[in-house]
Amino acid sequence: MRHATLGVVAVLSMPASLPAQDGAPIRDNSFLIEEAYNQDRNVVQHIGVFTSGPEDGWAFNFTDEWPVGGLRDQLSVGATLLETGAGAGFGGLALNYRRQLVGHPEAAVIMSPRLSLIAAFGDSAEGGLAVQANIPVTAVLADALVSHWNLGATVGVGPTILNAGGSVVWLAAPWMNFLVEGLFLGIEGETPGYVLSPGVRWAANIGTVQVVPGVAVPFNLGRRGGNELLFYLSIEHPFGPTD
Numbered sequence: 001m002r003h004a005t006l007g008v009v010a011v012l013s014m015p016a017s018l019p020a021q022d023g024a025p026i027r028d029n030s031f032l033i034e035e036a037y038n039q040d041r042n043v044v045q046h047i048g049v050f051t052s053g054p055e056d057g058w059a060f061n062f063t064d065e066w067p068v069g070g071l072r073d074q075l076s077v078g079a080t081l082l083e084t085g086a087g088a089g090f091g092g093l094a095l096n097y098r099r100q101l102v103g104h105p106e107a108a109v110i111m112s113p114r115l116s117l118i119a120a121f122g123d124s125a126e127g128g129l130a131v132q133a134n135i136p137v138t139a140v141l142a143d144a145l146v147s148h149w150n151l152g153a154t155v156g157v158g159p160t161i162l163n164a165g166g167s168v169v170w171l172a173a174p175w176m177n178f179l180v181e182g183l184f185l186g187i188e189g190e191t192p193g194y195v196l197s198p199g200v201r202w203a204a205n206i207g208t209v210q211v212v213p214g215v216a217v218p219f220n221l222g223r224r225g226g227n228e229l230l231f232y233l234s235i236e237h238p239f240g241p242t243d
Contacts, residue, residue, distance in 0.1 A: 075097055111138075216230040
């Protein structure tokens with residue numbers, strides 16, 4: 001279950017973003033729940049997510065997100081490293097495409113479905129290809145309160161995995177947000193997994209570059225033992241004229 005959970009979380013931990021400019025507020029940068037904001041025109045985002053548990057080693061996911069012409073379409077690529085006690089190695093590669101079907105960055109409701117092709121690495125029982133579909137929906141509840149919702153599935157190599165989740169983000173300040181995320185993983189042939197993760201993220205805008213660190217404590221509900229720590233870092237910058 002650890003490998004399957006990390007495989008899903010690694011791809012879900014790929015938020016989209018808004019332009020990195022002086023004074024830009026934090027609008028994306030969730031840790032476990034995918035937000036529906038796509039990359040702005042000519043703005044790229046580099047994302048690193050590191051999770052560590054008391055017994056199960058660690059996992060690191062790196063993702064690059066690129067707009068395709070503008071806000072409507074987005075491509076991203078991600079790679080995962082795993083260490084589970086038998087040594088570190090690649091967990092998988094993911095190629096992702098998202099299309100913003102509903103809304104825009106200032107809308108009250110946004111929906112941006114994603115389709116991913118995942119190449120899993122490992123022994124003969126784990127290696128192969130999988131396809132993941134996820135539907136992220138973002139809803140603005142109030143001036144300082146935003147919610148995000150996910151529903152998706154992963155099929156192919158290994159067991160079929162269903163994922164669902166949601167989060168509430170309090171925009172305490174343009175440069176600091178507090179969030180609580182909840183994630184459900186229904187893994188074929190295994191006990192379902194439930195994760196509740198409170199966290200905080202903050203931003204430093206340096207010219208046209210936005211740096212967003214974050215930290216969270218995911219609680220594995222119904223599982224004995226200690227909980228994980230999650231560390232997040234995003235660096236976002238323009239590579240051409242922006243809107």
